[in-house]
Amino acid sequence: MKKVRWGIIGTGQVAHHFARDFCHVKAGELRAVASRSKASADRFAETFDIELAMVDYFSLINSREVDAIYIATPHTLHFDLVKACILAGKAVLCEKPFTLNETQSQTLYDLALERNVFVMEAMWTRFNPVFEQVIDWVEEGEIGLLHSIRASFNTLAPTDPSHRLMDKSKGGGALLDMGIYPIFLAQHFFGKPDFVQNQAVIGDTDVDVFEQVLLGWESGQLASLEASMISCGPNRAILSGSEGYIEIESEWYKAKSCRLVSANGEEQRIALDFPGTGYQFEVDEVNRCLDEALLQSPNYSWQDSLELIATLDEIRQDIGLYYPGEEEPDDDDLEHHHHEHGHHKHSH
Structure with missing residues (x-):
């Protein structure tokens, strides 16, 4: 496998996690980093022993020194940066949500x-090995027919109104950062939902600070999901089936262990002590796909990504949360709005 030369755009918290785990990647080299602040780019490059530090995103995108680019900027910049990478012929791994x-x-x-x-x-x-194990158990029929999924992602985010999570102009809110995970989980197993119900709480900066979402499928499955950036929670995921259940232990979206409990109470627990947090596995997948000259991963396809964002769009439309550049419907359109949904203002 040829060594893929990687560049990182953005030097925030997620970029740090990603770079820290890069040493566990099977075949790849971290060559360059770009930030709009020279100090930040230099510091990041020094911390992770990266040869090239750039102060302009487009210098990195057009650099002959990189083959693949990881984008870890605020959501609102994803579209333009991914587009520039594609036009420059660079493979892209873009932080979620892929776009707004x-x-x-x-x-x-x-x-x-x-x-x-x-x-x-x-x-x-x-691409987390624990998640791969859960998929295998479900596909092998270890819990019979999978009927329901419950999952949450609760965290305490910075309350500073200018922080990207609180800032509407940066695509802030709990749904796109936290809610995307439980919704991904449900859709991985059940596909795009036929019914979407949701209750959201809007904070002082006009973004959603937490919500509970109920997804339903014509074939009879349900998913009960929660996302919050103002509360703590166990962040476990439970997959309930006709012959048992699976629990992905805390924090399920980066779990190192899971357990399978059969209807008669027999328990099997698997703990995997992989190094780092687990960002290396998605890089391995990109490198593998590039080696096989694929345009998309068969394990997380463009279709998977589109179906996920479509559900997020539907929930945001229901909340009435629109980001810069998006069309807000006229009041006339809202006459036909479902009334079983509620949104509440939240103030500290």
Whole structure:
């Protein structure tokens, strides 16, 4: 396998986690990092022993020194950066959400196809070995028919109104950062939902600070999901079936252990002590796909990513949360709005 030369755009917290785990990647080299602040780029490069530190995103995108680029900027910049990477012929792993909405994502996947460039949304949970084990158990029928999924992602985010999570102009809110995980989990096993119900709480900065979402499928499955950036929680995931259940232990989206409990109470627990947090596995997947000249990962496809963002769009539309550049419906359109949904203002 040829050694893929990687570059990172953005030097925030997620980029740090990613770079820290890169030493566990099977075949790849971290060559370059770009930040809009020279100090930040230099510091990051020094911390992770990266040769090239750049102060302009486009210098990195057009650099002959990199083959693949990981994008870890605020959500609102994803579209333009992914587009620039595709046009420069660089393979892309873009932090989730891939873009702000389905229209943007579709545009980029169409462009990637046209330009013959590999792109993938960085749904790192999908490639976690514990998650792979859970998939195997479900597919092997270990819990019989899978009927329901319950999962949450609760965290205490910074309350500073200018922080990207609280800032509407940066695509802030709990749904796109935290809620995307439990919704991914449900859709991985059940596909795109037929019914979406949701209750959201809007904070002082006009973004959603937490929500509970109920997804339903014509075939009779349900998923009860929660995302919050103002409360703590166990962050476990439970998959309940006709012959037992699986618990992905805390924190399920980066778990190192899971257990299978059969209907008669027999328990099997698997703990995997992989190094780092687990960001290396998505990089291994990109490198493998590039080695096989694929444009998308068969394990987390463009279709998977599009179906996920479509559900997020539907929930946001229901909340009435629109980001810069998005069309807000006229009041007339809202007449036909479902009334079983509620949104509450939240103030500290």
